[in-house]
Amino acid sequence: MSLWDKLRAKFALPADYELQTPNLPHxxxxxxxxxxxxxxxxxVQGVGFRFQTAELAQQxxxxxxxxxxxxxxxxxVFQGPSxxxxxxxxxxxxxxxxxxTHITSRKLAVIPDEHVFEPRY
Structure with a gap:
């Protein structure tokens, strides 16, 4: 069961609230x-942002x-190909x-042994 399926089962989301996978470029x-x-x-809060971010990052x-x-x-914090x-x-x-409405970004040092993307609470 995907992370998104688990979250939909745990939280009552509107029926039209579906995670849609964008067409991934090459x-x-x-x-x-x-x-x-x-x-x-x-x-960005109260709209499923963390869950959608985690699902897409995993994809x-x-x-x-x-x-x-x-x-x-x-x-x-994202790590992977630029x-x-x-x-x-x-x-x-x-x-x-x-x-x-706004994104602020900064580069950090790569952590070589990191293997997952997860929401934090």
Whole structure:
């Protein structure tokens, strides 16, 4: 059972609230591996942002984590090919119910032994 299926079973979401997998482009197999911390502002809490981010990151084979902040923003750390990280940030802005008004990003040092992407609480 996928993470999304588990979350739908746990939380009462509207019937039309379906995770839609975007058409994934062909990614550059030689893109550099980076680690990037992002802060998302806008309508990003209470709309399934963490769960959609985790599902999409797993589909893209990215590692890292995502969590809500007390100030209404969402913090995410993505690690993987740079083109996939650029893609996930654009794809999240096109999701239903999510309205990103600003993204702040900075590069971090890569963690070689990280293997999963997960929501944090």
């Amino acid at each position: 990614f550059n197999p030689n893109a550099p591996i980076i680690r990037q911390e992002c802060f998302f502002s806008g309508q 893209l084979s990215l590692t890292g984590w995502v969590k809500n902040l007390d100030d209404g923003r969402v913090q995410a 083109d996939k990280i650029a893609f996930i940030k654009k794809a999240l802005a096109q999701r239903p119910y999510i309205k990103i």
